[in-house]
Amino acid sequence: MIESFLSAVALAECDEMGHMNIQHYAGKAEAAAHVLAALGGPTARGYAQPDQMHLRFHREMLAGDRVRVMSARCDLEDGPARRPRLVHRIENVGTGLLCATAVTSYGDDAAPRAPDGALPDEAAPRSLTAPAPSGLTREEAGAAHLQRTHLSAIAAADCHADAMTIPAFLQRVSRCQSHLWSLVGFGRRQQAEAGLGTATLELRVTRLAPAPPGRALEILTGFTPPTGKALHYRHFGFDAMTGALCFIAEGVGVMMDLSTRRAVVPPIPDTQFA
CATH class of the missing domain: 3.10.129.10 (Hotdog Thioesterase)
Incomplete structure (x- = not known):
């Protein structure tokens, strides 16, 4: 996997219970995909939105927590075809623990470039x-x-x-x-x-x-x-x-x-x- 995003949780990103809200986990996964597209260089295809995003939440993130996203490409075998797919690990830098995973699926081979990897168990649909x-x-x-x-x-x-x-x-x-x-x-x-x-x-x-x-x-x-x-x-x-x-x-x-x-x-x- 490659580090694709590094930041921190802002107070404005948290809900009434003080936890980072669901849309911001998705936002950080999308921000990571934008970074991957930029790292692909001028010859890479432009950023394309995913057709689907599957999120699993493992631990809460609070305001001020440092957040890192690690990403890999793990295409889905769909019969004779392969469906482009990225997996993002959203981690708490301070604890080193996994807080969420986001698996994004794309059409027409539009996924940004990333190191090849396998879909981890903690990211698989449950x-x-x-x-x-x-x-x-x-x-x-x-x-x-x-x-x-x-x-x-x-x-x-x-x-x-x-x-x-x-x-x-x-x-x-x-x-x-x-x-x-x-x-x-x-x-x-x-x-x-x-x-x-x-x-x-x-x-x-x-x-x-x-x-x-x-x-x-x-x-x-x-x-x-x-x-x-x-x-x-x-x-x-x-x-x-x-x-x-x-x-x-x-x-x-x-x-x-x-x-x-x-x-x-x-x-x-x-x-x-x-």
Whole structure:
């Protein structure tokens, strides 16, 4: 692997629990890919956005923690073809421990250059192993009782080459989570009063359409009631003007007791939202 990014966690990158937010793990993986593209030199192909990013979270990062990304290329064998893929290890420099992994998949051999490597066990999908759904329409989402949790305009700063980036989409998904918990009847205020918080364990984002600047993005959210401690949810990002499905974010998380830092069975009341 090669060092592809070195920085520190800013206070503005942290959530209400003081942890670096999910979109910034994705942002650091994308920053590492930009560095790899730049290190490829003037003859390398320009940076291209990944089609999919799969994140696994292992340890929390706090404001002021020093962060390093180590990267390698580990193409996926897809029948007779090979799908370009990068793996990024997001590490805490101070402790030397792995905090997250990001595996990014590309099309048309567009992945930046990096040393060859194998996909480590800690980066392999654990719960999100089935193919991402891709054919959902806005009407089908409404019929399935998915609820609107976000609506905003897409700015040029959200995009690369006139297409919204994965970190920009996850910034919106992060805001959707407050709506999600309110919809299931146990919002952020109730969680705080009970001394509880939430943590994402695994997240997969799939890009399906460009979502260019000047358009509006609408996110509809679905939730699977937990059978144990794990919480499963999906956020579908639609172009509010055309109805095209642009992004899907699938997440697995837990609710935790903030005093013991242990996962608990979420005290979620019965709900019609699913």
